[in-house]
Amino acid sequence: MMLDRLRQAVDAGFAQQTAFLTELVKFPSTRGEEAPLQDWMARQLAARGYSVDRYVLGDLDMSHLPGFSPVLDTDYSRAVQVVGTRRAAAPTGRSLIIQGHVDVVPTGPTALWSAPPFSGDAKGEWLHGRGAGDMKQGVSAMVFALDAIRAAGLELTADIHVQTVTEEECTGNGALSTLARGYRADAVLIPEPTDATITRAHVGVMWFRLRVRGVPVHVARAQAGSNAIMSAYQLILALQRHTEQLNAAARQDPWFGGIPDPLKFNPGVIRGGDWASSTPAWCEVDCRIGLLPGSTLEDARRGVERCVAEAARADGFMANNPPDIIWNGFQADGYVLEPGSDAERVLAEAHQAVFGAPMEERRSTAVNDTRFYGLYHHMPALCYGPRGINVHGFDEAAHLPTLQQVTLAIACFVTEWCGVREVG
């Protein structure tokens, strides 16, 4: 009966939810540009009766907190975070944080998209756009699952915090800030696009910048110079070999042993030189590398530093002009959701009820924000959400039928976890 009441409410609200998601996608909320979306979100939550805490990362000192990632070139005075809270009058159930991120990764060349990436174009079962999948649809599921509970004539008997954060794609400092500000709960749900699976474990991720020098000379005398672009390539090859060794060792890992090459190394951005006819004097490569849960960031950094130092020593120029490594962005631990929590059991039951099949689990070779709650604050932190395709790629899209079901599953989970009572 409860399921039917909630289903009716979710279905009745789904046209509005799709419109809400379209609005969300239309905000070009790439890193540093999320503030207008967050302002809009704060108004949306306030209009629904949430008590809204809107603040910017620049207001907080977090550099001493576990999980903090250093940043370059990002203006935290514009990094708006939003926490909407609905407090139960006389709490009897278990409190919940439900969180989504609104930052999106860059679009890449827009010519390679079928429709403009911030148009919110919908075709049949799919709603396209950068961030439609990862994870603006999840944000719509959070908001509309709770709307459905109200629409079904119910109210929660525990506190709930609805959090939309930034920086998930690069540092996690948005999620960290909600903890720094003091928000806590008995469980956390983050509806990343998991295709209705629960994330059992995710790897850690580190970002770093390689900075290589060269000796610029007129190319007519190229043998007298040193080409920083080619030096950078030597370091990339060395890091690829290093990653192969890490993955060989990862075959013994209890969580990731069964996944081929779970630790990815990615040279993602490169810039170097300024003139075709001069040997380039500098080259910078922004890189990403994974690490296993349970291993330490410190050890992983030392591994990268040793690899780069050895490659540099083997090179005539770099031996005397060692490259720099700048640890900038993600310094993110891996995380394992230990099996057996009540929160997971309640979510699995909600999933079974909606999908008619058991909730499967996945292991993720990328991070998400659950680590802050689970690893540093021992709250069960569930990563479970709808289905997205081409996440971080061209023609990213949200699958609307799955979104509708997951919204219902979340509504069921919340009613069971927090408890509900009939509204007068």
Next chain:
Amino acid sequence: MMLDRLRQAVDAGFAQQTAFLTELVKFPSTRGEEAPLQDWMARQLAARGYSVDRYVLGDLDMSHLPGFSPVLDTDYSRAVQVVGTRRAAAPTGRSLIIQGHVDVVPTGPTALWSAPPFSGDAKGEWLHGRGAGDMKQGVSAMVFALDAIRAAGLELTADIHVQTVTEEECTGNGALSTLARGYRADAVLIPEPTDATITRAHVGVMWFRLRVRGVPVHVARAQAGSNAIMSAYQLILALQRHTEQLNAAARQDPWFGGIPDPLKFNPGVIRGGDWASSTPAWCEVDCRIGLLPGSTLEDARRGVERCVAEAARADGFMANNPPDIIWNGFQADGYVLEPGSDAERVLAEAHQAVFGAPMEERRSTAVNDTRFYGLYHHMPALCYGPRGINVHGFDEAAHLPTLQQVTLAIACFVTEWCGVREVG
């Protein structure tokens, strides 16, 4: 006696010449930013009594002319060229074009310079700065050699054109424009920093941009994507092997056979990707490659295109997503100054008189503007000038004692070539 009169005048003017060179160096005349310098130069020439023709490249249609190089992203409405002419009342001697370029290559990271690159800082025998060596000192030599002739009480009995152009470092379209505009003479002198040698031959140069695509995916699924940065490196390696083959064949060349690896390939600028955690969807590399005099640009382009196509075919992704090659910038033929011209003989005598030693020759593995005059218009085009160090590198500098001697040698050459008469 003539030598002594000219030497006295050059020496008397050298403090002023050094100040003139310092002014020139202070203009940050990188590509596209030369106009203020050229405006100043036009005033300098007008003040000396030259008839001045100042125009911009955007005024001319040159795309049909041999030697023209296509450009991207450069605003030719701001590309100011200057031709100062002094016409002889009753010409009896041989006319001369004396030309220098005022564009300079980028500075690279200024932190790596001992003094700011546009400060015109002088230390002992050296005047530092980007362009001090290549070739603002040569421009000062042109202007002050002619000033010295006047100061010595002489005037030329033939027409002379004093030309300052741009685009020498990237296309040569500045020099080409003076020919398009109709300037011709019986000989041409370009005082590039040759350390008082004559340039017997120079290679040709082509610029091109490699544009490689990739498939961006979240790095968690990196095996499903294709990394454009790594694809670009495959092409660079293939072009390095191609260049080795070209240099093996060059051992048979009459002019460059004795020079190890005269044909340089340089990946000079790289840009790719926009996010550390996404496989990069694009990468562009601006490249430079040489060719021998006598070989054709068309053949050289076909060689590059074949090399890139073969490397692409060997790669799973690039085979179906072939990279683009954009021929942008230098499409410059090589040039040989055939021995035996009167102009060269007169210059050699002037050099011998000033330096007390024969003028040596060099073969250059980079282009200069003489090709336009020599190759397409059959004027003897002499490249001979002062001494510069760290050209295109950090702490570029002009060697002032050599500059003073070369200025005198040029004055001697001009008086002999054009003829002079005493001014009343």
